Amino acid sequence: MKEFMMIFRMAPMPNFQPAPEQMQESIKQWQDWIGGIAAQGKFGSTNQLGFTGKTLKADGAVTDGPYAEVKEIVGGYIIVKANDIDDALALAKGCPILYMGGHVEVRDIMQINP
Amino acid sequence: MLSRNDELIPHLFRTEFRKIVSVLANVFGLQHIEVAEDITSDTFLLAAETWGKKGIPENPTAWLCTVAKNKTKDYLKRNQIFQQKVTTALQRTTEQLTEMEIDLTPENIMDSQLQMMFALCHPSIPVESQIGLSLRILCGFGIDEIADAFLSNKETINKRLFRAKEKLREENVSMDFPTEVELEKRLYAVVTTLYLLFNEGYYSASQNTSLRKDLCLEALRLTYLLTAHKTTNQPFVNALIALMCFHSSRFEARINAEGELILYEEQDRSLWNKELIEKGEEYLNRSATGERITKFHLEAAIAYWHTQTENHHEKWSNILQLYNQLLQLEYSPAAALNRTYALAKANGYANAINEALKLKLENNHLYFSLLGELYKEVNPTKAAEYFSIAIKKAKTEKDKLLLQRKMNECK
Structure with a gap:
């Protein structure tokens, strides 16, 4: 099986302050989805990204936050094992980001052998 | 007197054998572990004979230690070749070795x-x-x-x-x-x-x-030994003790007089051992330190929720989340199947059936047994079909009988 990365993207919501129960519920939804992938033995690793960030430009300029010039931000990623891109895409079904107005980008991971 | 011996000696054997054999192997070096084993076995043989005739000494452990010590010295005197090997290895003279006190503190x-x-x-x-x-x-x-x-x-x-x-x-x-x-x-x-x-x-x-x-009890005793030493008393060791206590609490309830397994849902809960459940909780709390969450922590927490009888939804919802974490840490078919069962209990059967069909564990009879279980309410005919595949795949008669019973319930 090959490795694929799913990148979760959505429009930034800097003012969104979820209630603790909403947070809990959201964590459960994510964990149930990831757990379903792991139950198939196809889980690699995952990380959720936070809300602080800085962007470095080629001229050395640094801007605050990932929001400045983009319409959407990366909220996190998961690495999964799948036979091919379609297999990986099937795993993306049910991803909670899809119910939050976002989308999942599925990419193959290149093996670089130095 | 004999009947007391019959009970006491196997019990002492379990707890004292490892002490004597370990101390002796420490003296001889692990290379000569068989000698340590032989001397220890001889000691217990002598105990069985002597105590049968003269009764049990006041302090059986001390008796066993003294005899083991003497037998070791005899062995060293008698067995020149072995003596040379060990003396060379330990860089001690023959005299030093025969005079040596064996430390039984x-x-x-x-x-x-x-x-x-x-x-x-x-x-x-x-x-x-x-x-x-x-x-x-x-x-x-x-x-x-x-x-x-x-x-x-x-x-x-x-x-x-x-x-x-x-x-x-x-x-x-x-x-x-x-x-x-x-x-x-x-x-x-x-x-x-x-x-x-x-x-x-x-x-x-x-x-x-x-x-x-006995096997379970011994595993528990040995794990407990690890908590006695500061360096080995790690959180995950405590988590394993908690896990063992929670599982053991159902010992009387999970096997009937004929030695047959009684399924969790059908167990008489008054037979669950409350003392062991409390012990488990104590060790689970002790395990909740440090940075690292191991599979022992997660399995202990799952086992904890299984000891709870109240609040059905909270219980299964927690079990599901723990299985989600466990599978991310380490995949196993058993955890995948159990996770899907918990999913049915927490989020409904339709959802779980959907997920179960993705597991693709066709070589495992428990996979078909799970599918049968999930379809039981919504489609009994289909459930019966799955149970019948499970029966064909099951390896032991006991499993086949259990599945047959499940299949019969679907009609």
Whole structure:
């Protein structure tokens, strides 16, 4: 099986302050989805990204936050094992980001052998 | 008197064998573990004879230690070749060795047992050999008992243990305590072996119920030993004790008088051992320190929720989340199946059926049994079909009977 990365993207919501129960519920939804992938033995690793960030430009300029010039931000990623891109895409079904107005980008991971 | 002996000697054998054999092996070096075993066995043989005639001494442990000490000295005097080997290895003169006091203080007994655990669970030998050796040396089990537990025969077990000891010699494994750098890894290996030893007793297909209980109890005792030492009293060791306590609490409820397994949902909950559940909770709390969440933590927490009878939804919702985490840490077919069952209980059967069909564990009879279970309410005909596939795939008569009963309930 090959490795694929799913990148979760959505429009930034800097003012969104979820209630603790909403947070809990959201964590459960994510964990149930990831757990379903792991139950198939196809889980690699995952990380959720936070809300602080800085962007470095080629001229050395640094801007605050990932929001400045983009319409959407990366909220996190998961690495999964799948036979091919379609297999990986099937795993993306049910991803909670899809119910939050976002989308999942599925990419193959290149093996670089130095 | 004899009947008291019959009970006392096997009990002492379980707890004292490892002490004496470990202390002696520490003196001779692990290379000569058989000599330590022989002397220890001889000591117990003499105990059985003497106590049968004269009654049990006031302090049986001290008696056993003294006899073992004398037997060791006799052995060294008699056996010149062995003496030379050991004296060379230990760089001691023959005189020093025969005069040597064998340290039987509680501290040395405790340290030697721990050192022996690390030596026998050395990663250079296969896990099933580690379990076999642990049963023999650390739990004082007879070869026939080990054979019974593994559903094997004496010859196979003897060969396996012999080969394992050879390997330990080849690899030059010593009784030395692991270095600080190695400790966590080696301790994890020891704990994994104890976990498997417990499972061997808990899930074994052996019909011998009391032997299976003994296996679990011994695994618990050995894990408990690890908590006595500061360096080995790690959070995940405590988590394993919690797990063992929670599982053991259902011992009386999960097996009937005929030795048949009673499923969790059908158990008489008044038979669950409250004392063990409380002990488990105590150790689960102790395990909740440090940075690292291990599979022992997660499995202990799952087992904790299984001891709860109230609040159905909260219980299964928590179990599901714990299985989600466990599978991310380490995939196993059993965890995948159990996770899907928890999913049905927490989020509904339709959802779980959908997820179950993705598991693709067609070689596992429990997979079809799970599908049967999930379809039971929504589509009994389909459920019966799945149970019938499970029956064909099941390996033991006991499993087949249980599944047959489930299938009959679908009509």
